[in-house]
Amino acid sequence: MIVLGLIGRSDRTWSHDAAACLVVDGVMVGALEQERISGRRHAMGESADDAALALLTAHGLTPADVDAVGYAWGAPAEEDIRRLGSPLPGDVAVSPDHIAGVLPSLGDRLRSREVMFFDHHLCHAAQTYYMNPHATADVLVLDGSGGDCSTSLFHVRDGDFRLLERHAAKHSLGILYEAAAYYANMGWNAAGKLMGLASYAAPSGRRLMTFDSATGAFGFEPGSPMPARLTSEDGDEIAKAWLGMFEEQVFPYSGRSGNVFDYAGFAADVQLTLEELGLSLAERLHRLSGADQLLLSGGVALNAHMNRRIAEAGWYRGVAGTVAPHDGGTAVGAAMLTAATLGEPVRPWSTEAGLPVMLGPAPGPLPAGLVADLGAAAVRTEPDKVRSEAVDVLARGGVVAWFDGPAEFGPRALGARSLLADPSRRETLDRINRIKGRAPWRPAALSMTAEGFTGLGLAEPLPGLSEYMLCAHPVAERGRRAAAAGVHVDGTTRAQLVPSGTSFGLLLDEFGATTGAAPALINTSLNTRGEPMVLYADQAVALMKECPEVDLLVTPEYLVRR
Ligand SMILES: [Fe+2]
Numbered sequence: 001m002i003v004l005g006l007i008g009r010s011d012r013t014w015s016h017d018a019a020a021c022l023v024v025d026g027v028m029v030g031a032l033e034q035e036r037i038s039g040r041r042h043a044m045g046e047s048a049d050d051a052a053l054a055l056l057t058a059h060g061l062t063p064a065d066v067d068a069v070g071y072a073w074g075a076p077a078e079e080d081i082r083r084l085g086s087p088l089p090g091d092v093a094v095s096p097d098h099i100a101g102v103l104p105s106l107g108d109r110l111r112s113r114e115v116m117f118f119d120h121h122l123c124h125a126a127q128t129y130y131m132n133p134h135a136t137a138d139v140l141v142l143d144g145s146g147g148d149c150s151t152s153l154f155h156v157r158d159g160d161f162r163l164l165e166r167h168a169a170k171h172s173l174g175i176l177y178e179a180a181a182y183y184a185n186m187g188w189n190a191a192g193k194l195m196g197l198a199s200y201a202a203p204s205g206r207r208l209m210t211f212d213s214a215t216g217a218f219g220f221e222p223g224s225p226m227p228a229r230l231t232s233e234d235g236d237e238i239a240k241a242w243l244g245m246f247e248e249q250v251f252p253y254s255g256r257s258g259n260v261f262d263y264a265g266f267a268a269d270v271q272l273t274l275e276e277l278g279l280s281l282a283e284r285l286h287r288l289s290g291a292d293q294l295l296l297s298g299g300v301a302l303n304a305h306m307n308r309r310i311a312e313a314g315w316y317r318g319v320a321g322t323v324a325p326h327d328g329g330t331a332v333g334a335a336m337l338t339a340a341t342l343g344e345p346v347r348p349w350s351t352e353a354g355l356p357v358m359l360g361p362a363p364g365p366l367p368a369g370l371v372a373d374l375g376a377a378a379v380r381t382e383p384d385k386v387r388s389e390a391v392d393v394l395a396r397g398g399v400v401a402w403f404d405g406p407a408e409f410g411p412r413a414l415g416a417r418s419l420l421a422d423p424s425r426r427e428t429l430d431r432i433n434r435i436k437g438r439a440p441w442r443p444a445a446l447s448m449t450a451e452g453f454t455g456l457g458l459a460e461p462l463p464g465l466s467e468y469m470l471c472a473h474p475v476a477e478r479g480r481r482a483a484a485a486g487v488h489v490d491g492t493t494r495a496q497l498v499p500s501g502t503s504f505g506l507l508l509d510e511f512g513a514t515t516g517a518a519p520a521l522i523n524t525s526l527n528t529r530g531e532p533m534v535l536y537a538d539q540a541v542a543l544m545k546e547c548p549e550v551d552l553l554v555t556p557e558y559l560v561r562r
Pocket residue numbers: 120124143144145146298299326327
């Protein structure tokens with residue numbers, strides 16, 4: 001059975017992070033975000049047509065082969081929608097009337113025009129459950145808003161999802177954090193920037209919102225105007241309520257200061273608030289269920305410092321996330337839930353299949369016309385030669401655009417579409433920040449093999465988190481000196497544990513062997529300011545032409561030299 005899972009609608013302006021997932025006979029074979037094709041970051045108001053078609057084509061399928069479509073948001077409350085009797089928590093509904101919204105260009109070509117709608121947080125939960133190898137687990141969904149809710153606590157056993165507790169949108173961790181980033185002049189979708197800024201100051205100890213793990217109740221600091229302000233479950237209204245409160249009570253009493261560091265103390269307070277909320281919610285879930293494994297999902301699960309504290313709290317033997325905890329990842333949940341509902345034999349991810357990361361379509365070779373245009377700059381080469389050339393450039397302080405095989409799913413570059421540099425040279429971070437149009441104070445992540453963790457004196461990698469850059473790792477003094485450009489001002493790095501034997505792992509090994517340094521590189525996503533990560537090789541060539549500070553583009557078949 002061929003199943004598509006989707007998030008993103010062209011008939012809803014607030015729709016964002018459109019993505020598609022392809023499941024064949026109960027097994028996830030591909031996932032892709034729409035922004036990679038449309039070129040519009042977060043694909044606001046877009047459906048995932050192009051992503052779905054790219055996945056189908058990559059697997060030798062056409063829209064006519066698709067048996068079923070699942071959507072990762074509850075159905076509109078209309079009378080003509082058929083409600084299914086289902087053991088799943090949350091309404092499951094089927095309608096042919098919304099196919100034009102979720103797949104406007106492909107809908108008419110599908111075998112069935114029916115769309116199956118699932119609860120959004122259930123899709124977040126199913127995404128992390130089916131991308132991890134545990135049959136039994138607790139799932140904590142920490143989101144902006146999933147309709148009228150923001151946080152959901154699940155227990156899952158053998159694909160049987162039970163919703164244990166759910167919290168209202170007005171107590172959203174995600175909306176609080178996003179509003180705080182906006183207040184600090186970082187714009188919307190800037191949570192990662194605020195986390196970086198928080199490391200520049202110590203928190204005052206102020207908690208903007210609290211959660212009691214014994215009673216399951218949210219609260220606010222004494223005298224807070226927030227309980228009175230939170231009169232709506234609408235996400236925009238909740239964000240406005242926080243912004244109004246910041247204007248009244250947070251120094252500087254305006255979101256208009258031009259100095260970003262004026263907001264560092266505020267960012268540190270918001271970060272502390274978030275970490276303690278995440279910790280208390282994980283403790284609450286453990287009280288309610290007590291499974292061995294905790295799986296994280298929702299956009300808030302990208303907060304690497306919060307994740308580390310949850311993992312270290314010790315309530316769970318293991319804490320894991322995935323490559324795509326954000327809304328795009330819910331396409332995976334919708335696809336797997338649709339397949340399961342239709343009787344397909346879906347299972348948690350098999351560890352034998354490697355990590356579910358590089359889920360994009362295979363990119364194909366550089367077009368012949370493009371190679372001809374590049375002339376002497378494009379050099380045909382072999383995989384082993386590719387690595388040694390890349391290491392040579394990196395060791396001389398150069399920046400390498402590394403383009404390798406199917407793209408990563410999700411917001412992180414994990415070794416398929418990366419800009420790489422030597423972390424021992426502080427100036428390489430400045431170069432990368434210039435290429436990316438990022439402020440000089442922004443940190444960069446480090447990718448390394450297990451040997452790199454030891455060599456730089458990092459705390460042990462945390463399986464299930466460190467592979468996806470979901471955990472902040474303290475770095476020993478020797479590592480802070482040796483990899484200064486990849487360690488943040490607070491002495492941590494958002495390290496990626498790169499599996500040995502992979503193409504990226506072999507590059508790191510060769511970098512370490514050649515330079516005598518730890519096998520670790522600065523790794524940021526292969527894009528420029530405001531653009532999504534590149535998907536195809538011709539886009540990578542265009543980026544190189546646009547950015548003179550990129551010294552070498554590496555593709556599996558061709559090197560493109562400056
Ligand atoms: Fe979500």
